[in-house]
Amino acid sequence: MRIIVDAMGGDYAPGPQVEGSVRAVQELGVEIVLVGKQDILQKKLDETGYTGNQITIRDAADIITNDDEPAKALRRKKDASIVVAANMLKNGEGDGLVSTGATGGVLAAGLLIVGRIEGVAxxxxxxxxxxxxxxxxxxxxxxxxxxxxxxxxxxxxxxxxxxxxxxxxxxxxxxxxxxxxxxxxxxxxxxxxxxxxxxxxxxxxxxxxxxxxxxxxxxxxxxxxxxxxxxxxxxxxxxxxxxxxxxxxxxxxxxxxxxxxxxxxxxxxxxxxxxxxxYGGALLLGLKHPVIKGHGSSDAKAVFSAIRQAQKFVSAGVVEKIKEDLEKMEETQYGIES
The missing domain is CATH 3.40.718.10 (Isopropylmalate Dehydrogenase)
Structure with a gap:
């Protein structure tokens, strides 16, 4: 299983993101793709002493901040870490995404790039x-x-x-x-x-x-x-x-x-x-693939917990179960107009 980590989002990034990812690889057996500035992430990864091959880095030069208007930022900052990470998830290059970045940016990327499960309003x-x-x-x-x-x-x-x-x-x-x-x-x-x-x-x-x-x-x-x-x-x-x-x-x-x-x-x-x-973070329920929004001040433990949360969600096949439950929901039964 491969989890994508937006390594530049968060108050203390990228330290906790890298350290939490190393722990996840060692304890959970997952593969991790760190998304962010290549040189900075490689330096942080080297500092941890990790020498395995289960962590790779995808370069992304920009960041969406709390000062950005989310929808506009997605269009203007196509090389932002959360945008690159969300597109990777959409294209099947990972099974889940963890970000501790700006809430608006994560929500917008989830909704506009990853996309909703069919039937989810x-x-x-x-x-x-x-x-x-x-x-x-x-x-x-x-x-x-x-x-x-x-x-x-x-x-x-x-x-x-x-x-x-x-x-x-x-x-x-x-x-x-x-x-x-x-x-x-x-x-x-x-x-x-x-x-x-x-x-x-x-x-x-x-x-x-x-x-x-x-x-x-x-x-x-x-x-x-x-x-x-x-x-x-x-x-x-x-x-x-x-x-x-x-x-x-x-x-x-x-x-x-x-x-x-x-x-x-x-x-x-x-x-x-x-x-x-x-607990790691808050899952954005209703998307085609799991996106977890961690607290902006997350430390390495919180990032690890969020990765573990994503792993459990994917392993349990919750997206398919949500689809099945929504299919049971006949609109006429609830008096809802299509």
């Missing part, structure tokens, strides 16, 4: 959230600020396929984010989506309120990208605040430092549970 970002009962998938994490009921329905179907086949869940529980648990709550879009999800080929458990998400009340959390991104950023901020305050509490005086020694094991487990680098 809109692809969605699917980050993994840590909960009391294990990981949960958030769909959409920020790709689509405004959604129709059909979009939310498809998010639930695609998220269920991903959760069951990649995250190891059985009959994943799908829930719709709302302002109340009752069926009649919400706006026109969420009420319509509720009715559609009830008929969908997924284990739909109803509405879920924000306070229940972190309890692990559902495995797939469905919402539009505006709400999803707020949930995602709030979760990240809350986790960072909790960890910081716990550390401050334990370092307060000699007695608390002694307590900290006894709590080192449980605290490390909690920290690992809340660490985004364990």
């Amino acid at each position: 809109r692809p969605a970002l699917a980050p993994v959230l840590p909960t009391d009962k294990g990981p949960a998938l958030l769909v959409d994490g920020g790709a689509n600020a405004d959604c129709k009921a059909l979009n939310l329905l498809q998010f639930g179907i695609m998220g269920s396929a991903y959760a069951n086949n990649v995250l190891g869940m059985k009959n994943a529980r799908v829930a719709l984010v709302n302002i109340g648990a009752e069926e009649h709550k919400g706006n026109d879009v969420t009420r319509a989506a509720y009715e559609m999800l009830k008929k969908a080929p997924v284990n739909f458990t109803g509405n879920i309120e924000g306070r229940d998400i972190m309890d692990g009340a559902a495995d797939v959390i469905v919402c539009d990208g505006f709400v999803g991104n707020v949930i995602l950023k709030l979760t990240e901020g809350l986790a960072a605040t909790l960890l910081r305050n716990i550390k401050t509490m334990f370092m307060k005086n000699f007695a608390t430092k002694l307590c900290a020694l006894g709590m080192k094991g449980p605290f490390s487990e909690f920290k690992k549970k809340m660490d985004y680098t364990e």
